[in-house]
Amino acid sequence: MGNKDQILEIFFKEYDKLKSEQAQRIGFRDNLLYVTLGLFGTVVSFAVSNPSNYYALLVVPWVCLILGWTYIVNDEKISAIGRYVRYKLVDRVKEYTGYMDVDTLFGWEIAHRDDKHRKRRKIQQLIVDEITFVFSGVVALAAFWFLVPTPPLGVTILSWAELLLLIVLGVETFIYADLEKGQ
Numbered sequence: 001m002g003n004k005d006q007i008l009e010i011f012f013k014e015y016d017k018l019k020s021e022q023a024q025r026i027g028f029r030d031n032l033l034y035v036t037l038g039l040f041g042t043v044v045s046f047a048v049s050n051p052s053n054y055y056a057l058l059v060v061p062w063v064c065l066i067l068g069w070t071y072i073v074n075d076e077k078i079s080a081i082g083r084y085v086r087y088k089l090v091d092r093v094k095e096y097t098g099y100m101d102v103d104t105l106f107g108w109e110i111a112h113r114d115d116k117h118r119k120r121r122k123i124q125q126l127i128v129d130e131i132t133f134v135f136s137g138v139v140a141l142a143a144f145w146f147l148v149p150t151p152p153l154g155v156t157i158l159s160w161a162e163l164l165l166l167i168v169l170g171v172e173t174f175i176y177a178d179l180e181k182g183q
Contacts, residue, residue, distance in 0.1 A: 004096060011093050015085065015106075022081045029074040036067045036132055044140070054147045058155070060140030061162035068133030068169050072176050079178050085109045119179060126177040134170040138163065 040060060047056035086109050094100055112118075141163055144151075151159070 018081050025074045032071045039063045057140045057144040061137035064133045064137035122179045137166045
């Protein structure tokens with residue numbers, strides 16, 4: 001096997017490993033939605049079961065923040081792998097082979113971003129993500145403030161810090177939504 005063939009084999013092994021990592025990250029990311037919803041249900045049912053448990057509602061924003069940030073990080077890495085394949089790996093294969101229609105080898109990497117409904121789906125996903133990871137935390141805070149009108153100062157400061165962090169998470173979720181169409 002020639003040097004060029006070995007290099008191409010390395011490129012395709014890299015592609016295979018990247019796609020495997022991407023698939024694992026997609027599964028993990030998508031399961032975060034279900035875990036988040038399950039934790040919400042558990043915490044909220046405990047919190048409303050007894051007025052002395054209302055403080056448990058302050059756990060929901062932390063669940064939103066931690067799992068929401070983990071969701072965003074994984075989503076960004078999924079997109080980064082796609083960008084790397086589209087912009088770096090394809091060019092490296094073209095350079096080593098001299099074959100300029102390499103896009104046909106990695107066609108899915110480009111084709112799935114060119115779907116006419118992609119932007120609508122991405123906006124819908126952004127809305128779901130914002131509801132799941134931001135709005136839910138804000139609702140829990142509002143419920144806490146309604147149910148516990150005069151919490152201790154430290155708890156009040158904590159709840160306002162949670163609100164601020166949820167707003168930051170909402171902005172970051174929007175920034176990383178990857179609404180672009182095409183390559």
